[in-house]
Amino acid sequence: MGLLAHLGGALWSEPIRALHVTQEALAAASLLDLSSEDDTLNRTVRAVYERASRTPTSVHSVALNQPFFRLFPEERLILIALHLGKWSYHRLSHVLGDSVEHIQELAWNARLFLAGSALKGSQGRPLMHPTGSTQCIAACPEWSTTHPWTQRYLDRELGHKEELFLQERILKCDGCKDSMQRCREIYYAAEKSIPMLQDPWMDDFSKNLRQTWKQSQTLVHPWEMPFRQSLQMYFRKTEAKLAVTLLVLFLISWTWKLLA
Numbered sequence: 550m551g552l553l554a555h556l557g558g559a560l561w562s563e564p565i566r567a568l569h570v571t572q573e574a575l576a577a578a579s580l581l582d583l584s585s586e587d588d589t590l591n592r593t594v595r596a597v598y599e600r601a602s603r604t605p606t607s608v609h610s611v612a613l614n615q616p617f618f619r620l621f622p623e624e625r626l627i628l629i630a631l632h633l634g635k636w637s638y639h640r641l642s643h644v645l646g647d648s649v650e651h652i653q654e655l656a657w658n659a660r661l662f663l664a665g666s667a668l669k670g671s672q673g674r675p676l677m678h679p680t681g682s683t684q685c686i687a688a689c690p691e692w693s694t695t696h697p698w699t700q701r702y703l704d705r706e707l708g709h710k711e712e713l714f715l716q717e718r719i720l721k722c723d724g725c726k727d728s729m730q731r732c733r734e735i736y737y738a739a740e741k742s743i744p745m746l747q748d749p750w751m752d753d754f755s756k757n758l759r760q761t762w763k764q765s766q767t768l769v770h771p772w773e774m775p776f777r778q779s780l781q782m783y784f785r786k787t788e789a790k791l792a793v794t795l796l797v798l799f800l801i802s803w804t805w806k807l808l809a
């Protein structure tokens with residue numbers, strides 16, 4: 550629920566509104582009784598994101614002071630999911646209905662923007678854009694300006710063979726090593742600019758979402774409830790109370806008849 554709380558807070562800048570929207574989406578998704586918790590989380594994230602994209606006021610004007618909230622909702626969702634949730638590109642592609650390549654492009658643009666904003670005006674040396682180096686040779690990985698291999702490397706999206714190949718190039722080629730180092734700076738500068746939902750909001754958010762989840766599960770799987778709790782729920786319903794009252798009245802009149 551922690552990741553969901555951060556995602557809600559990233560898509561809706563006002564915490565109370567973020568909580569309401571996220572809670573509603575979670576309740577609706579968990580009532581669908583999807584096959585796994587991951588499916589429920591995917592469906593919830595999708596719903597919160599769709600609602601934020603359709604609502605121009607999802608980000609309050611004060612929040613626009615933070616570069617993160619100047620990003621598009623899709624970009625904010627991608628960064629939270631990658632940095633805090635360690636989601637794969639494939640999962641993001643599934644949730645957003647977008648291609649894996651485009652997810653990488655959005656992540657890269659968003660990171661460049663955040664890292665650039667974070668370092669603008671600072672005293673240190675300016676942020677260097679990682680490019681394919683002229684020192685690289687034909688055996689080096691091909692550089693893409695829209696979705697570079699260095700980003701895939703840091704997002705842990707490489708297969709074992711590809712990872713070994715790139716590690717070898719980083720060791721052998723100064724150009725690849727330099728590209729990797731520059732990308733790392735962008736990656737971590739962007740990560741620092743991601744606002745984290747703080748306590749007491751974070752605590753409230755998580756508690757409320759857990760409660761919503763539990764209640765929905767009780768409705769979807771009533772047979773998994775303890776016997777006492779299911780009886781209590783049963784007797785809370787008006788129709789059940791009426792049925793029990795009628796049954797008792799019937800038994801009393803029947804007993805009287807037998808005794809008479």
Ligand SMILES: [Zn+2]
Nearest residue numbers: 685689722725
């Ligand atoms: Zn190289």
